[in-house]
Amino acid sequence: MKKTPLFLFYIMLLTLPLMAQINETGLRENAPFKKEVDSVLSLMTLEEKIGQLAQLSGNGEVTGPVTLNNQYQEAIRKGEVGSMLNINSASYTRKIQKIAVEETRLGIPLLFGYDVIHGYKTIFPVPLGESSSWDLEAIEKSARIAAVEATAAGQHWTFAPMVDIARDPRWGRIMEGAGEDPFLGSAVAKARVRGFQGNDLGQKNTMLACAKHFVGYGAARAGRDYNTVDMSKRMLYEVYLPPFKAAVEADVATFMTSFNELNGVPVTGSKKHVKGILRDEWNYDGLIVSDWASVMEQVIHGSAKDLKEAADYAMNATVDMDMEGKAYVPFMKELLDEGKVSEKQIDAAVRRILHKKFELGLFDDPYRYCDEEREKEVTLTPEHREAARDVARKSMVLLKNDNVLPFSKKVKKVAVIGPLADAKNEMIGTWSAQGEGKDAVSLLEGLQNALPDADINFVKACEVEGHDKSGFDKALKAAEKADIVIAAVGEKAMMSGEALSRMDIKLPGVQEDLVLELAKLDKPLAVVLFNGRPLVITEVAKKAPAILESWLPGTEAGNAIADVLFGDYNPSGKLTVTFPYALGQVPVFYSHKHTGRPRTEARYTSKYIDGPNEPLYPFGYGLSYTTFEYSNLKLSTKKLNEGETLTVSVNLKNTGKYDGEEVVQLYVRDLVGSVTRPVKELKGFEKVSLKAGEEKTITFELKTEDLAFYNRDWEWTTEPGEFHVFVGGNSKETIEAEFSLVD
Ligand code: NOJ
Numbered sequence: 001m002k003k004t005p006l007f008l009f010y011i012m013l014l015t016l017p018l019m020a021q022i023n024e025t026g027l028r029e030n031a032p033f034k035k036e037v038d039s040v041l042s043l044m045t046l047e048e049k050i051g052q053l054a055q056l057s058g059n060g061e062v063t064g065p066v067t068l069n070n071q072y073q074e075a076i077r078k079g080e081v082g083s084m085l086n087i088n089s090a091s092y093t094r095k096i097q098k099i100a101v102e103e104t105r106l107g108i109p110l111l112f113g114y115d116v117i118h119g120y121k122t123i124f125p126v127p128l129g130e131s132s133s134w135d136l137e138a139i140e141k142s143a144r145i146a147a148v149e150a151t152a153a154g155q156h157w158t159f160a161p162m163v164d165i166a167r168d169p170r171w172g173r174i175m176e177g178a179g180e181d182p183f184l185g186s187a188v189a190k191a192r193v194r195g196f197q198g199n200d201l202g203q204k205n206t207m208l209a210c211a212k213h214f215v216g217y218g219a220a221r222a223g224r225d226y227n228t229v230d231m232s233k234r235m236l237y238e239v240y241l242p243p244f245k246a247a248v249e250a251d252v253a254t255f256m257t258s259f260n261e262l263n264g265v266p267v268t269g270s271k272k273h274v275k276g277i278l279r280d281e282w283n284y285d286g287l288i289v290s291d292w293a294s295v296m297e298q299v300i301h302g303s304a305k306d307l308k309e310a311a312d313y314a315m316n317a318t319v320d321m322d323m324e325g326k327a328y329v330p331f332m333k334e335l336l337d338e339g340k341v342s343e344k345q346i347d348a349a350v351r352r353i354l355h356k357k358f359e360l361g362l363f364d365d366p367y368r369y370c371d372e373e374r375e376k377e378v379t380l381t382p383e384h385r386e387a388a389r390d391v392a393r394k395s396m397v398l399l400k401n402d403n404v405l406p407f408s409k410k411v412k413k414v415a416v417i418g419p420l421a422d423a424k425n426e427m428i429g430t431w432s433a434q435g436e437g438k439d440a441v442s443l444l445e446g447l448q449n450a451l452p453d454a455d456i457n458f459v460k461a462c463e464v465e466g467h468d469k470s471g472f473d474k475a476l477k478a479a480e481k482a483d484i485v486i487a488a489v490g491e492k493a494m495m496s497g498e499a500l501s502r503m504d505i506k507l508p509g510v511q512e513d514l515v516l517e518l519a520k521l522d523k524p525l526a527v528v529l530f531n532g533r534p535l536v537i538t539e540v541a542k543k544a545p546a547i548l549e550s551w552l553p554g555t556e557a558g559n560a561i562a563d564v565l566f567g568d569y570n571p572s573g574k575l576t577v578t579f580p581y582a583l584g585q586v587p588v589f590y591s592h593k594h595t596g597r598p599r600t601e602a603r604y605t606s607k608y609i610d611g612p613n614e615p616l617y618p619f620g621y622g623l624s625y626t627t628f629e630y631s632n633l634k635l636s637t638k639k640l641n642e643g644e645t646l647t648v649s650v651n652l653k654n655t656g657k658y659d660g661e662e663v664v665q666l667y668v669r670d671l672v673g674s675v676t677r678p679v680k681e682l683k684g685f686e687k688v689s690l691k692a693g694e695e696k697t698i699t700f701e702l703k704t705e706d707l708a709f710y711n712r713d714w715e716w717t718t719e720p721g722e723f724h725v726f727v728g729g730n731s732k733e734t735i736e737a738e739f740s741l742v743d
Helices: 006-015 034-041 046-052 069-077 090-103 127-131 136-152 172-176 182-197 233-240 242-249 274-281 297-301 307-316 328-337 343-359 372-378 382-395 443-450 472-481 511-520 538-543 557-565
Strands: 054-057 083-085 111-114 210-214 254-257 287-289 397-401 413-417 455-459 484-490 525-530 546-549 628-635 639-641 645-654 660-670 681-690 695-703 721-728 734-742
Touching: 034 343, 046 054, 046 328, 046 343, 054 069, 069 090, 090 111, 090 372, 111 343, 127 136, 127 172, 127 182, 127 382, 136 182, 136 372, 136 382, 182 233, 182 242, 182 681, 210 242, 233 242, 287 343, 297 307, 307 328, 307 343, 328 343, 382 557, 413 443, 413 472, 443 455, 443 484, 443 557, 455 472, 472 511, 484 511, 511 525, 511 538, 525 557, 546 557, 628 660, 628 721, 628 734, 645 660, 645 681, 645 721, 645 734, 660 695, 681 695
Parallel strands: 054 083, 083 111, 210 254, 254 287, 413 455, 413 484, 484 525, 525 546, 639 734
Antiparallel strands: 397 546, 628 645, 645 695, 660 681, 660 721, 721 734
């Protein structure tokens, strides 16, 4: 075992200037606009400062107790609001901004925030789906387009990306993140921050991003939203914190604290976590906002005796802005008088808020984002729709294909069966901002567009929920007469997302029975799944010859699915979250530990007596219409010295008939550590495009610091010893090589 190697200290020293110290002003020494911020601050009364710390909601998507229209306008007039959320459209943001600018003493403009999660008006796949593309450029582009549309409608700030790691598919919000893995989650977090924020927040089409929900929210016990979280420091640092750290590295403008308690303390009031990690460890000087009423909810959690104490804890945790909590405005002055918070702390919070307003250029022109012309011009354009179609097809994961897909476009008779085939509203998922179902392309419409001459027979057969099978007969008859059968089943939009946890994650209602009946007909059958979480589809996977996971694909759903089903696009998505074999396995994820008794046939080993340990589909899994062969895995050395880089190369050949893309994945296992290490950890990936028959050599560079972790004494270090390197197209099917790390 070894202490932190010297070279790591050098790296830390080199990056120190970038990380420049946050001083008592609350901002970094070298932050831009510091003088301007201070000149505004010097004009403000205490009441005006406290007013800046409050965020109220307008009438959009409301996720908690609300302030009424006339009340929030009055509060703005009184200088008691620094930011609004859920105020939509260029004209309405202008109207509300006018109150702040013209009817308050200093005319400080408001910040407008909104949940622009996977598109604004043009809706992209839900983030879990989008992450399955493993295509960072596409992911960045979708965030960019969302920002272009949202900023034209007056929005300055999106409450995205959600970077919570999630390993429990019961949790409805699993759809909002990038899945189970911290390495991939970090890469996606950075891409999305870049997309929303661009290179310059001063541009009119870029917006503040928000890394949420800090922290541990994705580990809600039993997958029930808002539930208690209890986790080890190691789990927190190795799994849940990395995507937040990555967001800081990408210069994310804001953070949101989470609803949950973490080891007994609601995070919004946890000085140890918010100030301790974000400000002190990571030197973060961005704006931190609470989640909706999460300051107040400390009282309900039972950790603060009243609203005043709740405000005290949150302020001392350095939460700058109170979202709809109504704890800061009424109690901050009292807390100051009692010495529980200092004016310096209040000033620091106000500076961080004003700083964002300066960065956005709001002091130059408070109305620069409220642009009705631009709003019309850039919203739901053909280019944006085309991008949404492209991202949607890149996100789809082909789970099974017994020589059924792609279908030929020459088919004459198509049966389209199921409750989600003609369901525009369900295509865009929850958190769909200003997206409207009427603008979405249903699967049925997509098929009609793709096959203008075919006879397409649609039968709904059943509802998504309920027990009624009376429509099965008609559906089976239609299927019998058809050349191909497409079954559209899954979850409605409102079955995943906030406060939408499920305790059974099978196909709801009688949909599984429907698919099993269709499968008995022995026709070319493709099951298209719509869902915002992994489902247990074990029976369907046994019987149906082809399954395409389309997620909730967004505005261009039907067109994108048709592109994939008929081979205009060769599927390339890979799961970013494990699909369990049975619910009882949950949480099940690829990077588990080995245990002292790994499963064998022997009696006393770690297993279930009624089913496999293995999931139905592992992390990283997804098929293509072509096949790929991995060979010739080579390491640049068998003995790697501290500070050196290992080059890993592998040959990848497209051995099938179609051109295609493959996500090449690199995993590592540290065989023996002072603390046990996971059986596999993702350390690299590359999406590679290969023509049929083409072969390429793919190379990864692995630095020794990529192998570091907190050792038994909580020192960040590498440890000499044996390592395995795995490369493949999913976390299970890999080829491997070995090397050792030497002192
Ligand atoms: C509550 C959600 O947890 C959060 O993600 C969202 O940004 C806010 N409501 C605002 O709508």
